[in-house]
Amino acid sequence: MNSLFPEAGTPGEYGMILSDYLQTLVMYIILGATGHIGSAVAQHLLDQQQEITIITRSPNNAALWEKKGAVTAIADIRNTTALKNIFSKGKYLFLLNPPASPHSDTTVEELLTINSILEAVKDSPIEKIVAESTYGAQPGDNIGDVGTLYKLEQGLHKLDIPSCIVRAAYYMSNWDMCLESAKNEHKLYSFFPPSFKLPMVAPEDIGKFAAGLLLDEKKNEGLYFIEGPETYSPADVAAAFSHSLKQKVEPVEIPRPEWIDEMTGMGFSDQAALSFSNMTALVLTETLTTPTDPIRGNTSLQEYISAIAAAR
Template sequence: MYIILGATGHVGSAVAETLLSKGEPVTIITRDAGKSEKWKRKGAEVAVADVHDVETMRRVFRTGKRLFLLNPPASPDTDTVAEEKKSLASIIAAVVGSDLEKIVAESTYGAHDGEGVGDLGVLYEMEQKLAETRIPSSIIRGAYYMSNWDWFAETAEKEGKIYSLYPADFCIPMVAPEDLGQFAAQLLTEPIDRTGLYYVEGPETYSPADVANAFSEVLKKPVETVVIPRTEWIPYLTKTGFSQKAAEAMAAMTDVTLDKKFEVSNSPVRGNISLQQYIAQLVSAKG
């Protein structure tokens, strides 16, 4: 049995869908009982559990042998780092004594030790804590999620604009969540002793201007990139619903990316979905 933590998100759902399409037994963990029927219709088992309930989580983990671990992102109107550290501590506590034989965990480009670097520090801590459990684990460091641009599907259509903290011509590695999920599913089904640290990107690097052009092509209307100056990052983020601490964390992570203070691989795993394909699917899904 494969246990999927985070199946209601972009990447986790792709992991579950991929495994189910291959006839593999899957258990989805969700705290929202209302989402159970969708997965049951697809052939999955569903366990309703709160990520902070260590004992319940451990019982669920014991029903399977392999786990896909995605630390749930905290709501941006909270202190995201504090909340994500709490959920991570609960998950790691539940893993201990669970009898799992292999874990595949979703991390990110830029994960590194340090305070004041937002999710990058939390995910680095996850990598280290998993190593301490001595359960064979593979770590996926995914590039910038293309799904981060989902927020701007509405502004692209209604205003002809997308908003970016990065310069319009700043190219960064990006990847579609579906590609990450499919790769994670592959790692889950490999032999126990086949583990490693993997960097995963899309077919090429893209810039915010490329995102605007992709929306423009699909919507058949001009779409421009509005660049938020560095001095305005935190006010802009708080205006859009981020807490002060979450805005500060996002600004810190953006700084890391802009200054390119993160490891990359000379031979990353390459996904197949282009930015243009992703944006076309996004707009189609939103009608």
């Protein structure tokens, strides 16, 4: 098997110890490969016959990637020593800070992982980093990903390693959770008004672009913005579900005074609900910086929604 246990000093379940791993140079290390975007990055690299190492906490996820031909390193991202050992023989790194559980104080938890990653990559032999960020990343507290990922960006700028920051628009995958209500209730619930247009992008398009940056031998450091072919509204999402499910789906706005209660009812902690609410308000007031000439993904909203509806 191709699994590694960086925190162990003796052979583990998968039969390889860290010293075995450190004998060879790894070209591409993927942090965050079990999500939509990281998995797309990893798969694109494998399709190009590249050698990659996936960092994951889950032996089950490790087994799935090993079947595809990847090497896996099992580690808790907050274990800085384990990450440092993994990075010590890497060359190129794709970095996506994993989202914290909404049951926790997401800002605190995500900053812990960001600090661990930055400390681990410091003084490593990594020659280039491609990091996933978000539209509107900006300084501020309790504003969700736009605040925590801004701190990640600033931390990377302080390192002596060329970094490509990919700021992505609103993920089309955020609508995945709406499939059940669209199918069973014929309703699509959203914190945005039905007619509110915003840039969206498919995770596959982000992953393909990020993989291209990793494969390019030039440093290419700087800030990149990526979104889909056009802007879309919740009404457009409802129409896409209507087309895919062959039934009328109605967009329903959740009023702003009800946001916090709605989120806590879904299992968000009070702190997470506040942060997500503040971030959503920034989107609605259009105070997030957006580019005039972004990179365009090819996947339309209808193509994305049709694919998830068919898959389920």
